[in-house]
Amino acid sequence: IAGITQAPTSQILAAGRRMTLRCTQDMRHNAMYWYRQDLGLGLRLIHYSNTAGTTGKGEVPDGYSVSRANTDDFPLTLASAVPSQTSVYFCASSGGSLPYNEQFFGPGTRLTVL
Amino acid sequence: AQSVTQLDSQVPVFEEAPVELRCNYSSSVSVYLFWYVQYPNQGLQLLLKYLSGSTLVKGINGFEAEFNKSQTSFHLRKPSVHISDTAEYFCAVSASNSGYALNFGKGTSLLVTP
Numbered sequence: 001i002a003g004i005t006q007a008p009t010s011q012i013l014a015a016g017r018r019m020t021l022r023c024t025q026d027m028r029h030n031a032m033y034w035y036r037q038d039l040g041l042g043l044r045l046i047h048y049s050n051t052a053g054t055t056g057k058g059e060v061p062d063g064y065s066v067s068r069a070n071t072d073d074f075p076l077t078l079a080s081a082v083p084s085q086t087s088v089y090f091c092a093s094s095g096g097s098l099p100y101n102e103q104f105f106g107p108g109t110r111l112t113v114l
Numbered sequence: 115a116q117s118v119t120q121l122d123s124q125v126p127v128f129e130e131a132p133v134e135l136r137c138n139y140s141s142s143v144s145v146y147l148f149w150y151v152q153y154p155n156q157g158l159q160l161l162l163k164y165l166s167g168s169t170l171v172k173g174i175n176g177f178e179a180e181f182n183k184s185q186t187s188f189h190l191r192k193p194s195v196h197i198s199d200t201a202e203y204f205c206a207v208s209a210s211n212s213g214y215a216l217n218f219g220k221g222t223s224l225l226v227t228p
Contacts, residue, residue, distance in 0.1 A: 040123075
């Protein structure tokens with residue numbers, strides 16, 4: 001593994017189903033983030049974690065939950081998917097001693113909720 | 115809170131011509147500014163960043179940007195574009211009063227044609 005990996009690459013999901021998007025980084029970065037990207041809206045922050053064991057809400061957290069049991073993994077869970085959650089989801093991480101360090105992005109997960 | 119406005123949603127340009135992608139921000143505190151590029155079906159990659167010091171910052175692939183505090187702008191420029199520069203470009207701002215999370219603009223689609 002090099003950098004950030006996300007799984008699955010894409011998924012078609014029936015409304016009402018539960019889904020977990022996986023994100024793993026091997027850079028030992030403290031901070032991790034989940035964004036959704038929608039046409040014309042750019043990227044919007046869903047949830048973030050500044051360090052293992054802590055999480056926080058971003059701009060659009062409703063309908064999503066996260067956990068940060070260890071440094072490397074930051075899964076995003078949709079408890080009961082709805083069509084408005086159709087989007088491309090990006091995981092990112094940043095590290096180092098400076099809080100405004102560059103964020104590195106994964107390749108994304110394309111999710112379609114029908 | 116801080117916000118970012120990318121003034122052009124699409125910028126068509128001919129190969130070898132100069133280009134400027136405009137970005138304005140608003141914030142009540144000191145900010146850190148970033149430009150990211152997203153090639154088709156890929157994640158985001160950092161082009162350049164302004165943290166402090168010289169207001170003219172140089173990035174990868176021949177891009178540069180100038181931080182203008184009085185005009186609250188951070189425009190991205192390249193003197194001669196290539197076909198391979200066709201991509202989506204995002205301006206982002208980070209500040210201490212928001213946990214250093216990135217707020218993205220809605221993106222500018224740069225289309226370079228022969």
